[in-house]
Amino acid sequence: MEKHKYTREEVLQWQADHNRYFFYINKDDSNLFVPRGRTGLGFTLNLAHPISWVIIILLVGVILCFGVFRKLIFG
Numbered sequence: 001m002e003k004h005k006y007t008r009e010e011v012l013q014w015q016a017d018h019n020r021y022f023f024y025i026n027k028d029d030s031n032l033f034v035p036r037g038r039t040g041l042g043f044t045l046n047l048a049h050p051i052s053w054v055i056i057i058l059l060v061g062v063i064l065c066f067g068v069f070r071k072l073i074f075g
Contacts, residue, residue, distance in 0.1 A: 003030040011035060023047055 006014065006029040014026055024034050025047045032051055033043040045052040 003028055005029070005031050006034070008035045 006026070011024070011026075011029070011031075011034045014029075015024065024044050027048040029046055029048070031046055032049045034046055036042040036044045045055065047053070
């Protein structure tokens with residue numbers, strides 16, 4: 001099956017069919033950000049998309065760097 005960009009309705013249907021409401025891991029969906037939940041408020045990452053892991057690693061790295069920097073400067 002070829003990847004395509006899922007619509008909001010397709011994402012909600014996929015989540016309902018697979019009983020996944022917390023994590024979104026769909027290899028057939030080429031979207032990086034997908035709508036979160038039925039309300040449509042906010043977005044979540046498609047964890048099957050390789051760039052999502054780069055974003056997660058960068059965010060964790062930035063948080064760790066701020067923690068180390070704060071410890072070095074303020075003791």
